[in-house]
Amino acid sequence: MINASLKALAGQLAAGTVSSEELARAYLDRIETLNPLLNAFISLDRDKTLAEARAADARRAAGSAGPLTGVPLAHKDLFCQQGWKTSCGSRMLDNFVSPYDAHVVEQCKAAGMVTLGRTNMDEFAMGSSNENSWYGPVKNPWDVNAIPGGSSGGSAVAVAARLTPVATATDTGGSIRQPASHCGITGLKPTYGVVSRYGMVAFASSLDQGGVVAQTAEDCALMLNVMAGFDKRDSTSVERAAEDYARDLARPLAGLKVGLPREYFAEGLSPEVARVVEAAVAELKKQGATVVDVSLPNTALSIPSYYVIAPAEASSNLSRYDGVRYGHRAAEYADLVDMYEKTRAEGFGAEVKRRIMVGTYVLSHGYYDAYYIKAQKIRRLIANDFVEAFKSCDVILGPVAPTAAFDLGSMNNDPVEMYLSDIYTLSVNLAGLPGMSVPAGFAANGRPIGLQLIGNYFGEARLLNVAHQFQLATDWHTQQPAL
Amino acid sequence: MKWEVVIGLEVHTQLSTVSKIFSGASTAFGAAPNTQACNIDLAYPGVLPVLNEAAVDKAIRLGLALGSKINQKNVFARKNYFYPDLPKGYQISQMDLPVVEGGQIAIQLGDEEKVIRLTRAHLEEDAGKSLHEDFHGLSGIDLNRAGTPLLEIVSEPDMRSVEEAVAYARALYTLVTWLGICDGNMQEGSFRMDVNVSVRPQGQEAFGTRREIKNLNSFRFLEQAAKYEIQWQIDQLEDGGKIQQATVLFDPDTGETRMMRSKEDAHDYRYFPDPDLLPVRIGDEWIARVKGEMPELPEQMKARFAEQYGLSAYDAALLTASLAQARYFEAAAGDCGQGKLVANWINGEIAARLNRDGGDIAACPIGPQRLAGLVMRIADATLSSKLAKQVFDAMWDCDLSADAIIERDGLKQVSDVGAIEKMVEDAIAANPKAVEEFRAGKEKALNALAGQVMKASKGKANPAQVLEILKNKLTA
Incomplete structure (x- = not known):
């Protein structure tokens, strides 16, 4: 049961072979056993979870269950959830219990899904290794000496270790795709604007996008059906007709044009990741896809432009954590400025402080044009690169990260080295496109390697179709870590 | 030396919308502290602003009334600074592309009319209030006002006297209340003025260094503050001193202005476009609709x-x-x-x-x-x-x-000829001396007689008729 997909569990609930309460208890028991090792969850509340599960069972008994009613899930600890601590992995919000639900949480509740708990993450979603959490690093279930990826490391590990069938996540520069890749699971970052940001604690507003990590592409499609939709409380939410993201899953891949950006297969890509990606390309070709050479010439500029724009927005977004109204406040201080300084010095971790300082600097008088404006221009060029590329292909395929998961603690002294590992994921956020990570193989040391698929704007259904067809022919996504 | 005064005004008008500019909370004045501040106004994690288009409508109204350019694309930006009554740590305002640009307003100075040019008018949100009394060394924060829509109306430095500045402020006040975009309640802070003042030797083209007097909420204070400031600047210059650019506050108790911060202490607000809000697109239809609603x-x-x-x-x-x-x-x-x-x-x-x-x-x-x-x-x-x-x-x-x-x-005027004739005859009979005087050529005597008639009628007789009948009788 624990290994079943979201789809399978939904089927069992519908058939009455299992109750939501039984499912919730089974997962909670497993979490209780494994979380001390993996540290995937920040908050658990057995009573609350079981109450939700019983309510779902009652709803089913009343005949008003939806397709996912009673299925458990976990929320990344940056989706505000009423009555739950919403810490964002930060000491700053360690005492913050949200008074309201994020749009995504509302949607999941309305579907009747049951909250197992709140997953660990890099503080304020800033990080690629999940080592930046106030609650300690998350461990990769494939190898507890490896990082799980970040920032949605807790969500990815919870799915990989079968602590939940599915988890919400967010992706600002790769925070869904990279941990999904490192944990051997499937992750989907939708087009910017498809999932409302209302109630998602902001890191970089123009890049943040909610999404999902699950075992399969099909499960991602089912979840996106729940999570997506226009929300007038988010001005950047896109108003479009509702769609069934699972509608194209069964479509054969014959005639599919797959673009391979030559910049993604250049220097810096490890041979074993290259080998995995090439094998995946071969599989798609076998299914009738054709391969097209495309170019994304400004890829290298995605790192500097991202690391200007994201910190700039973050420096402003995180100003509200001032100790005045909620969250951490220093115990002792001399005056207002001292209160601000001590509160923020204590409340934020090193990486968050680093980005606030960088962001403050690039927005400063006299530097704004040279950094922020220039980065925005590059962002436009990067988006145009994709527009050009999609003229000759349906999806773009490449690696998620240059290597499989690196060792915990191995990059702590070199933040820039860690930033460079985001090279294949950042452009997607800068352009606002949908992207996926799909399990496609393993490194020699047994750590998983994912394949990145990038779709055109609002091309989620096609992307999910390609991933699903790939998964029908491969079993990488069904493999589990030995725990 | 003869000095010329140069004045420009920035006026913060509170727009009379029902709800706040980026949240659904009420803007009504006078509620208990923090009862009209929702999650968005409190800047909880994860909340997002949504523009209240009624505020844009009101800005467009002003722009149309002033003959300004309405920017068909205008952009909200974040003005970043820390203050306890600024919940997000930034104010959402407009920087590069305000909703209204240019325009002009006529002011009346005695018989003369003068035109004052507007630079721009931009939308922004108000901050909350810090309350420093009653908390024993602590400060209280009331966020009811946080997020109230403001239209900051900036003039060109076109005014050359305090009288012109006051006339401009009054004309603008009349206009915004006339247009129904501001309730005009100055005690409640609905119309707050910042005044930029400088002086220069008569005939000099370059502006002198200005000082800005912040937050004046009455025309009387505006007049007092500007007069004091002008004299202060002239005194400084005539003593051989220099004016440093600064922001000053006016103290109504002393009638003086005092330094709040110098240019060196000025904030770096790190403006950048707010990524939570899309640019506002004001199409012809929107403008036409507002035009149709204008008084x-x-x-x-x-x-x-x-x-x-x-x-x-x-x-x-x-x-x-x-x-x-x-x-x-x-x-x-x-x-x-x-x-x-x-x-x-x-x-x-x-x-x-x-x-x-x-x-x-x-x-x-x-x-x-x-x-x-x-x-x-x-x-x-x-x-x-x-x-x-x-x-x-x-x-x-x-x-x-x-x-x-x-x-x-019973105050009806008596215009009945018969009744008046009767009273006239009575008056002639009772005042032979006056009659004699009149006939001797003393016109004034006629008034005395008429007065008697009016008195007899308890003031109700039609005075014109009384005079006419009297004359006729006396000259008959």
Whole structure:
């Protein structure tokens, strides 16, 4: 049961072979056993979870269950959830219990899904290794000496270790795709604007996008059906007709044009990741896809432009954590400025402080044009690169990260080295496109390697179709870590 | 040395929307602290602003009234600084692309008119309030005002005297209240002025260094503060000193301005476009809709009043000093068809009394319909002007109509020739001395006789008729 997909569990609930309460208890028991090792969850509340599960069972008994009613899930600890601590992995919000639900949480509740708990993450979603959490690093279930990826490391590990069938996540520069890749699971970052940001604690507003990590592409499609939709409380939410993201899953891949950006297969890509990606390309070709050479010439500029724009927005977004109204406040201080300084010095971790300082600097008088404006221009060029590329292909395929998961603690002294590992994921956020990570193989040391698929704007259904067809022919996504 | 004064104003007008500019919380004044601040106003993690388009409507109204350019694409930016009553750590404002650019407004200085140019008007949210009393060394924060929509209206440095500055502020005040975009309640902070003041030697082209007086909430303070500041700057310069660019505060108790911060202490606000809000696109349809909802503007109405009711420009200007006054006039004039008479009453007796009591037309106890009723009785000669005044006095203190008072007090003017002839004859008989004097050529004696007749009629006889009949009888 624990290994079943979201789809399978939904089927069992519908058939009455299992109750939501039984499912919730089974997962909670497993979490209780494994979380001390993996540290995937920040908050658990057995009573609350079981109450939700019983309510779902009652709803089913009343005949008003939806397709996912009673299925458990976990929320990344940056989706505000009423009555739950919403810490964002930060000491700053360690005492913050949200008074309201994020749009995504509302949607999941309305579907009747049951909250197992709140997953660990890099503080304020800033990080690629999940080592930046106030609650300690998350461990990769494939190898507890490896990082799980970040920032949605807790969500990815919870799915990989079968602590939940599915988890919400967010992706600002790769925070869904990279941990999904490192944990051997499937992750989907939708087009910017498809999932409302209302109630998602902001890191970089123009890049943040909610999404999902699950075992399969099909499960991602089912979840996106729940999570997506226009929300007038988010001005950047896109108003479009509702769609069934699972509608194209069964479509054969014959005639599919797959673009391979030559910049993604250049220097810096490890041979074993290259080998995995090439094998995946071969599989798609076998299914009738054709391969097209495309170019994304400004890829290298995605790192500097991202690391200007994201910190700039973050420096402003995180100003509200001032100790005045909620969250951490220093115990002792001399005056207002001292209160601000001590509160923020204590409340934020090193990486968050680093980005606030960088962001403050690039927005400063006299530097704004040279950094922020220039980065925005590059962002436009990067988006145009994709527009050009999609003229000759349906999806773009490449690696998620240059290597499989690196060792915990191995990059702590070199933040820039860690930033460079985001090279294949950042452009997607800068352009606002949908992207996926799909399990496609393993490194020699047994750590998983994912394949990145990038779709055109609002091309989620096609992307999910390609991933699903790939998964029908491969079993990488069904493999589990030995725990 | 002769000095020339240069003044520019930045006015923060609070827009009279029902809810805040980026949240659904109420903007009503005076609620218990923090009861009108929702999750968005409190800047909880994860909340997002959504623009209240009613605020944009009001900005467009002003732009249209000033003949400004309405920017079809305008952008909200974040102005970053830390302060306890600024919940997000930034204020959402407009920087590079404000909603309104350019435009002008005419001010009246005695008989002369001068045009003041507007630089821009941009939308922004207000901050909350810090309360430093009653908390024993601590500060209280009230976020009810946080997120209230403001339109900051910036003038060019076109004013050359304090009088011009005050006239400009008043003209702008009249306009924003006229347009219904601001309730004009200055005590509640609905119209707050920052004044940039500099002086330069007469004839010099380059501006002097300016100092900005912040947050004045009455025209009297504006006048006092600017006068003090100008003299202070001239004194400095004449003593061989220099003016440093600075922000200053006005202390109404001492009548002085004092330094708040120098240019060196100025914040770096790190403006950048707010990524939570899309650029506002104002299409022709939006502008056309707002245009259709606009009231007739004061200048247009003034011209129409003069033309339609045969009023002097002066009277028309007085009547259009506020929209409420103009509407009162039109209601009364429409009811009785006597525009000129109605105008005389409003600009005369009513204005004098309201002025005495310190109220405006809204405080007038006689509504336009009742005034029309009174005017009709003057027009049809039922009331002499003296009687009319008497009826008006009675109306001021009760809510009876003019007719009801005339009836109650028997104040109808007597125009019955027979009755007046009888009274005239009685007066001639009773005052032979006066009659003799008149016949001897003393015209004045006629007035004495007429006075006797009026007295006998208890003031109700038609005075013109009395005089005519008297003359006839005496010269017959």
